[in-house]
Amino acid sequence: MVRTLHVHDLILLRTESAVISAEGKPSCPHLNPNQRPWVVVRRGHIADGLIPVGVRGSQRHERWAGFTRLSEVLETRRPDQLRLQLAEESRRALQAFRTLSYLESHLVGLDMSWGPGGSVGYELASGIPAVRDGSDLDFILFAPEKLDRTEAQDLWRMISSAPGKVDALVETPYCAFSLQEFATASPRKILLRTSDGRILGSNPWNLSNGEDC
Amino acid sequence: MEKIEFNYPEAKRLVTKRAHVGVVGSGDMEVLLEPNREEGARVFITTSVNGFGDAWKAVFDRFFSKFDGAVRIYINDAGATPGSVLLRLEQAVEVIEQ
Numbered sequence: 071m072v073r074t075l076h077v078h079d080l081i082l083l084r085t086e087s088a089v090i091s092a093e094g095k096p097s098c099p100h101l102n103p104n105q106r107p108w109v110v111v112r113r114g115h116i117a118d119g120l121i122p123v124g125v126r127g128s129q130r131h132e133r134w135a136g137f138t139r140l141s142e143v144l145e146t147r148r149p150d151q152l153r154l155q156l157a158e159e160s161r162r163a164l165q166a167f168r169t170l171s172y173l174e175s176h177l178v179g180l181d182m183s184w185g186p187g188g189s190v191g192y193e194l195a196s197g198i199p200a201v202r203d204g205s206d207l208d209f210i211l212f213a214p215e216k217l218d219r220t221e222a223q224d225l226w227r228m229i230s231s232a233p234g235k236v237d238a239l240v241e242t243p244y245c246a247f248s249l250q251e252f253a254t255a256s257p258r259k260i261l262l263r264t265s266d267g268r269i270l271g272s273n274p275w276n277l278s279n280g281e282d283c
Numbered sequence: 284m285e286k287i288e289f290n291y292p293e294a295k296r297l298v299t300k301r302a303h304v305g306v307v308g309s310g311d312m313e314v315l316l317e318p319n320r321e322e323g324a325r326v327f328i329t330t331s332v333n334g335f336g337d338a339w340k341a342v343f344d345r346f347f348s349k350f351d352g353a354v355r356i357y358i359n360d361a362g363a364t365p366g367s368v369l370l371r372l373e374q375a376v377e378v379i380e381q
Binding site for chain 1: 304305306308309310311332333334361364366367370371373374378
């Protein structure tokens with residue numbers, strides 16, 4: 071059974087031809103037919119049963135944005151599920167994976183859900199090597215309730231002491247933003263990534279009232 | 284990794300403030316905007332995504348068609364979308380014009 075999908079979820083499709091372009095054409099240049107077709111849910115609206123997905127090819131520049139249908143989804147993995155998955159033993163020494171296990175042991179008391187995105191999430195879901203020597207760890211923190219600025223600063227201080235670079239994104243029910251920017255840019259407006267595009271605002275938990283923080 | 288530079292000699296208005304906005308994170312960029320000690324404006328871009336020199340030029344041509352400050356702009360880009368580039372530049376201008 072397939073539950074509701076959210077941005078950053080990794081999904082396994084029935085076939086690689088299940089990814090279609092915005093024009094509805096079944097064409098995805100970067101999915102390797104010899105590998106299981108894992109794609110990531112992109113930020114955007116699910117309209118007419120079409121889910122916006124991102125495809126990762128074998129090269130860094132091989133990224134492709136398309137759509138798929140819910141009926142094509144075989145399996146799904148949320149970032150907080152992927153976090154508990156171990157990388158292949160030969161891959162664990164890569165800095166991004168070491169950073170993930172550092173955070174796993176240092177965020178024990180955190181009462182919010184979190185997990186890896188980007189190349190780390192993709193590799194943990196698919197088993198296809200995607201992480202490189204210099205890869206950052208994309209860290210997704212789910213914050214349904216308002217995060218206090220001081221709490222964010224403490225969290226960012228801890229995260230930035232990890233062995234590798236962490237790109238930390240906070241997901242609220244309305245948008246996403248950089249934890250680093252939220253923790254350090256006070257009291258300025260920050261960049262908010264919404265399903266309708268990016269805006270500058272100061273309250274990620276209340277977009278209609280963005281001026282009051 | 285690619286480095287790109289542009290010059291806008293017509294941008295001569297004196298600017299005294301400095302702005303530092305944005306972050307180097309996926310799909311975003313960091314902008315440092317400061318007064319240029321010489322006449323005109325200069326832009327220095329370091330980007331993780333190669334091959335978009337023309338797109339950057341279009342963004343800055345548009346930016347300097349409205350903005351005339353004699354500034355140095357340093358960009359550290361991690362694959363910002365064109366929309367984010369403009370938002371970050373507007374944000375930096377807002378800071379120095381306050």
